[in-house]
Amino acid sequence: xxxxxTYFNWSSGKDSALALYHLLQDERYAVDELITxxxxxxxxxxxxxxxxxxxxxxxxxxxIPANVIKLPExxxxxxxxxxxSETVSKLKQNGFTHAAFGDIFLEDLRDYRDKQxxxxxxxxxYPLWKRDTKALLYEFLDLDFKTxxxxxxxxxxGEDFVGTIIDKHFIDNLPEGVDPCGxxxxxxxxxxxxxxxxxxxxxxxxxxxxxxxxTPKTDDNSVCKSDSEKYGVWYCDLIPK
Numbered sequence: 001x002x003x004x005x006t007y008f009n010w011s012s013g014k015d016s017a018l019a020l021y022h023l024l025q026d027e028r029y030a031v032d033e034l035i036t037x038x039x040x041x042x043x044x045x046x047x048x049x050x051x052x053x054x055x056x057x058x059x060x061x062x063x064i065p066a067n068v069i070k071l072p073e074x075x076x077x078x079x080x081x082x083x084x085s086e087t088v089s090k091l092k093q094n095g096f097t098h099a100a101f102g103d104i105f106l107e108d109l110r111d112y113r114d115k116q117x118x119x120x121x122x123x124x125x126y127p128l129w130k131r132d133t134k135a136l137l138y139e140f141l142d143l144d145f146k147t148x149x150x151x152x153x154x155x156x157x158g159e160d161f162v163g164t165i166i167d168k169h170f171i172d173n174l175p176e177g178v179d180p181c182g183x184x185x186x187x188x189x190x191x192x193x194x195x196x197x198x199x200x201x202x203x204x205x206x207x208x209x210x211x212x213x214x215t216p217k218t219d220d221n222s223v224c225k226s227d228s229e230k231y232g233v234w235y236c237d238l239i240p241k
Contacts, residue, residue: 003030006098006125007067007091010034012045012055014147014166015128015181017191018140019102020062022127024196029098029125034059034066035087041073048150048188049235054203057240058190061197067091081116088120100125104133104183133181134171141168145194152187154210154232161187162236163205190238206237 006029010016023029036055037046045055052068059066069087071080088099099122103110110126117124128136140147148165156175166189171180178186193200212232 001027004028004098005096006031006100007033007035007096008064008100009102010036010059010066011102011188012036012048012050012058012191013102013150013189014140014145014191015102015104015136015183017102017145017147017194017196018136018143019100019127021143021145021194021196023100023125026127029100031064031100033091033096034062034064035069035091036066037069037071037083039073040070046071048190050150050190050238051240053240054190054201054238057201058192058197061199061201063198084116085120088117088122092120092122096122098123098125100127102128104128104136104181105130106183133179133183137166137171137180138168141166143195145191146200147189147191148238149187149236150190150238151233151235153185154234156186157234159208159210159234162208162234202241203238204241206239209235209237211235 006023008016008020008023008031010020020031023031038044038052038055039046043052044050045052055068056066067087069083071083075083099117101113101124103126110124114124146165149162152161156178174180182188192203210232212230215229215231
């Protein structure tokens with residue numbers, strides 16, 4: 001059976017890592033490229049705040065070519081969609097037929113992705129879709145993946161939370177209402193070791209910074225879930241060794 005040429009939308013976090021792991025076991029798909037959006041002003045992974053150097057070390061350790069989409073500091077939806085559309089169009093010209101994501105249960109986000117891909121006649125793949133998030137996190141840890149928290153919504157977490165490594169006690173200590181995988185945007189992670197990596201990525205914990213933003217009108221899959229006009233995020237800078 002001919003495998004479907006697939007690119008994976010790589011966030012650098014745990015859900016992406018587990019979804020990619022499952023996709024690599026699936027004989028229907030050939031994952032030939034990892035796509036990541038980067039804030040060109042800070043040279044960091046969008047939303048996660050991860051340094052691009054660590055992203056490249058990560059994708060090199062996975063062994064799949066990386067494609068970085070550079071976005072301005074505060075891109076409008078129109079600019080974002082234009083940049084993504086240009087990249088997807090080139091991928092289609094290169095024979096890609098499928099796009100994969102690590103999304104778990106955000107229906108609106110999936111609908112948006114599906115509609116955007118349909119414009120280019122591409123199909124979406126969701127290896128983790130509708131899986132129980134607590135079970136997913138336990139599976140992630142049982143597979144010997146390792147991940148550290150790079151940013152978190154200050155509504156739920158303080159400075160001490162970012163920079164910690166997730167373990168099996170993590171779920172028991174989560175605040176009420178927080179999803180075990182942070183699927184509602186409560187926190188984001190950097191996956192630095194596991195079965196998809198040739199070797200672990202070495203880093204040191206750097207400065208922890210608090211930033212406040214205007215709450216956008218739509219906040220799908222972000223750390224900006226908030227009922228107020230402003231929302232706060234704690235970031236932990238990870239420094240490559």
